[in-house]
Amino acid sequence: DTAVSQTPKYLVTQMGNDKSIKCEQNLGHDTMYWYKQDSKKFLKIMFSYNNKELIINETVPNRFSPKSPDKAHLNLHINSLELGDSAVYFCASSRRRSGGANVLTFGAGSRLTVL
């Protein structure tokens, strides 16, 4: 039973299209994240939600809009896709820490290719 699941795993689309990636976690965690791994392999945070409230919003184009309908789900919608949006997008979740390392559990990733 997958702890953090993302769909779709692969997505190929044309420039200018709008697409969504869905994420669900069954760990009972209260914080969820979207990370982007670009061609240089860096994993960079995009957004984080805690109990449906946006707590991290890095410098990301406003074409990217996260939506958290409940604390188990965090979806990522991307408008007007550009070539530079091609990357692997990872969803993750964690329990809010009160001491100790903030250990994130990641999904398997969604590879987006924009043609």
Added chain:
Amino acid sequence: DQQVKQNSPSLSVQEGRISILNCDYTNSMFDYFLWYKKYPAEGPTFLISISSIKDKNEDGRFTVFLNKSAKHLSLHIVPSQPGDSAVYFCAASAIQGAQKLVFGQGTRLTINP
């Protein structure tokens, strides 16, 4: 501005020997450091962490060393096994950072039989 750096993109080690992966950081506010392991087509999985108030943490074959004065940490794997072949990411978090993990760019470790 990359706050966590892994300067070796790849490392090749003989099976049974020690693998040493290195990581440098610039932000002195980081309070926890973590190592993640990633296989192809999978997400990163947590391996081991260390608090900034410690200089060593050990878990089975994996040991992480932290040198705060040098802003450097390393992951030692001994003995190395073929299943350890993966990409290893170093990550760090600051107590003021809203639980954000900052990652390095990863080091691909290959264990040769």
